[in-house]
Amino acid sequence: MMDCLVDGKPADTIPVDDRGLQYGDGLFETFAIQSGELQYAERHFSRLAAGCERLGFTAVDWPTLRSEATAFAAGRQTGVLKLMLTRGSGRRGYTADGAMPVRRILSLSDFPEWQGVPSEQGIRTRLCQLQLADQPRLAGIKHLNRLEQVLARREWQEEAIREGLLCDTQGNIVEGTMSNLFAVRDGILHTPRLEHCGVAGVMRAVIIDVAVQAGLPLEISSLSRQDVQQASELFVCNSLIGLWPVIQIDDLGDYPAGPVTRRLQSLVQAHDDHNNDTWYAK
Amino acid sequence: MMDCLVDGKPADTIPVDDRGLQYGDGLFETFAIQSGELQYAERHFSRLAAGCERLGFTAVDWPTLRSEATAFAAGRQTGVLKLMLTRGSGRRGYTADGAMPVRRILSLSDFPEWQGVPSEQGIRTRLCQLQLADQPRLAGIKHLNRLEQVLARREWQEEAIREGLLCDTQGNIVEGTMSNLFAVRDGILHTPRLEHCGVAGVMRAVIIDVAVQAGLPLEISSLSRQDVQQASELFVCNSLIGLWPVIQIDDLGDYPAGPVTRRLQSLVQAHDDHNNDTWYAK
Numbered sequence: 250m251m252d253c254l255v256d257g258k259p260a261d262t263i264p265v266d267d268r269g270l271q272y273g274d275g276l277f278e279t280f281a282i283q284s285g286e287l288q289y290a291e292r293h294f295s296r297l298a299a300g301c302e303r304l305g306f307t308a309v310d311w312p313t314l315r316s317e318a319t320a321f322a323a324g325r326q327t328g329v330l331k332l333m334l335t336r337g338s339g340r341r342g343y344t345a346d347g348a349m350p351v352r353r354i355l356s357l358s359d360f361p362e363w364q365g366v367p368s369e370q371g372i373r374t375r376l377c378q379l380q381l382a383d384q385p386r387l388a389g390i391k392h393l394n395r396l397e398q399v400l401a402r403r404e405w406q407e408e409a410i411r412e413g414l415l416c417d418t419q420g421n422i423v424e425g426t427m428s429n430l431f432a433v434r435d436g437i438l439h440t441p442r443l444e445h446c447g448v449a450g451v452m453r454a455v456i457i458d459v460a461v462q463a464g465l466p467l468e469i470s471s472l473s474r475q476d477v478q479q480a481s482e483l484f485v486c487n488s489l490i491g492l493w494p495v496i497q498i499d500d501l502g503d504y505p506a507g508p509v510t511r512r513l514q515s516l517v518q519a520h521d522d523h524n525n526d527t528w529y530a531k
Numbered sequence: 532m533m534d535c536l537v538d539g540k541p542a543d544t545i546p547v548d549d550r551g552l553q554y555g556d557g558l559f560e561t562f563a564i565q566s567g568e569l570q571y572a573e574r575h576f577s578r579l580a581a582g583c584e585r586l587g588f589t590a591v592d593w594p595t596l597r598s599e600a601t602a603f604a605a606g607r608q609t610g611v612l613k614l615m616l617t618r619g620s621g622r623r624g625y626t627a628d629g630a631m632p633v634r635r636i637l638s639l640s641d642f643p644e645w646q647g648v649p650s651e652q653g654i655r656t657r658l659c660q661l662q663l664a665d666q667p668r669l670a671g672i673k674h675l676n677r678l679e680q681v682l683a684r685r686e687w688q689e690e691a692i693r694e695g696l697l698c699d700t701q702g703n704i705v706e707g708t709m710s711n712l713f714a715v716r717d718g719i720l721h722t723p724r725l726e727h728c729g730v731a732g733v734m735r736a737v738i739i740d741v742a743v744q745a746g747l748p749l750e751i752s753s754l755s756r757q758d759v760q761q762a763s764e765l766f767v768c769n770s771l772i773g774l775w776p777v778i779q780i781d782d783l784g785d786y787p788a789g790p791v792t793r794r795l796q797s798l799v800q801a802h803d804d805h806n807n808d809t810w811y812a813k
Contacts, residue, residue, distance in 0.1 A: 255547065261546060261547050261548075262544035262545060262547060263547055263552065264544055265537065265542075265543050265545055265636055265638055266543075268681075270545065270552045270615070270617075270636075270675070271559075271615075271675070271677075272675065272677035272680070272681050273554075273555030273677060273678055274677070274678060277553075304681075333553075335552075336681075342709065343681050343683075343708055345681060345684065345685060354552075356548070379668055382664035382665055382666035383664050384664035386661055386679075386682055387679075387682075392678055393552070393554065393678075394554075394677070395553075395556070396554065396556060396586070396669060396674055396675075396676045397666070397669075398625045399586075399618075399625050400668055400669075401625075402626055426625055427624065427625060
């Protein structure tokens with residue numbers, strides 16, 4: 250069961266003429282809730298604001314949105330808050346009046362329980378056939394046009410495979426269907442650039458920050474299939490799963506859950522504790 | 532005001548957990564209604580079926596969908612029926628169970644009234660900066676991921692400009708934000724290939740058919756900016772507007788509403804009459 254709030258009122262439906270449905274004309278954020286607090290709230294809202302800027306959502310009532318989200322999470326020990334913003338109800342046609350009030354859709358669900366302990370044991374992955382299209386105007390932001398991810402996720406049924414990795418049109422590996430990707434090569438931490446496709450994940454940003462703070466050498470650049478094949482460690486990440494070591498990419502290679510991944514898991518955990526204090530204090 | 536039908540029942544809302552909203556995981560068709568009949572019904576349903584095949588919507592109740600659409604249109608002298616199919620309600624996450632019932636969303640609106648008589652006088656257009664991304668897995672079908680069109684349509688406000696033309700990443704001109712494009716060069720009718728991006732419009736298919744039947748030389752191939760610049764005639768088309776001559780592309784060129792366009796307008800009109808008879812007879 251989901252608890253939902255649409256424009257501040259309890260509701261589990263939206264109007265058919267909502268542009269989020271009609272065109273995918275909107276954005277979303279998925280927050281982990283721990284002890285009634287939104288994890289990485291500032292980072293999520295800041296990415297959402299960047300998305301609003303990109304799509305031209307000018308009429309966002311940020312204080313209301315933030316207080317709704319905060320209050321909605323407050324009752325839950327753990328959970329997931331999915332927050333969607335759409336360009337609201339519109340007439341037929343692509344023309345979007347900038348002044349239309351943005352629609353706020355908040356929904357709570359239980360925190361997922363994963364089989365096994367993937368953060369410890371690592372996961373099996375596969376390389377998807379679908380290639381992410383090059384669209385700099387949409388790259389990085391978390392918008393509602395997610396058919397690429399849906400189609401990629403349909404490429405496999407096997408439950409033991411927990412994530413699919415996606416290449417761009419040049420054949421570089423960019424991210425997972427629901428996660429960002431990091432690789433360790435020659436002691437250097439690598440994560441792909443996301444100027445042409447992919448979502449700039451909140452957990453990816455956290456990892457980049459903690460790596461830099463810890464003095465780990467880091468490169469943000471393209472990752473070829475060969476780079477990934479020759480990596481000594483691989484992991485995927487997002488706001489809910491944290492860091493999951495990748496121990497296998499089908500037909501490509503096996504990897505250990507190695508020391509850099511383990512260290513980053515600890516650093517992120519420590520950062521989480523600090524981050525929550527910061528958020529509390531605001 | 533819209534009249535809506537969701538899964539066969541009068542309703543103007545859909546559940547928040549609908550995958551059409553969550554991911555744009557769906558398809559749509561826009562039918563013109565004339566004298567209570569859906570125009571080009573067979574072509575629209577056949578494109579919709581192709582989209583369902585591509586997205587893996589296996590559980591579509593076609594007879595029900597067709598009878599709902601037909602009955603819904605029957606009461607209207609003129610109008611527009613927008614029909615959306617989504618993958619229905621799902622749990623959080625991209626995983627899509629193939630067995631989920633597809634949601635049918637039908638909405639009626641008035642037939643648009645355009646200022647002036649654009650089919651006679653022709654229209655001004657512009658070349659958009661946004662380039663359509665290359666995604667063969669989604670090209671051709673009319674899916675609900677339409678942020679490219681939304682962003683392109685936001686590039687201009689001037690009402691006198693009725694359509695924006697879009698290039699692919701190679702700089703070839705592919706289509707309009709809401710229409711397909713045809714050009715006449717050296718007496719040959721050209722329309723772009725749509726294997727990598729673009730929507731394979733129903734009116735485009737009608738025009739191709741009537742052109743072939745009339746023995747007009749036709750080429751389906753890439754259209755460079757230069758090809759378009761040097762065209763002797765240009766027009767855009769869709770199921771609602773029919774054929775609109777393009778008399779100007781800002782900063783690129785001026786064109787007459789020429790004889791090939793006029794002939795095709797007549798041929799399509801004649802085909803329409805015939806098409807309706809066919810549909811009646813079924």
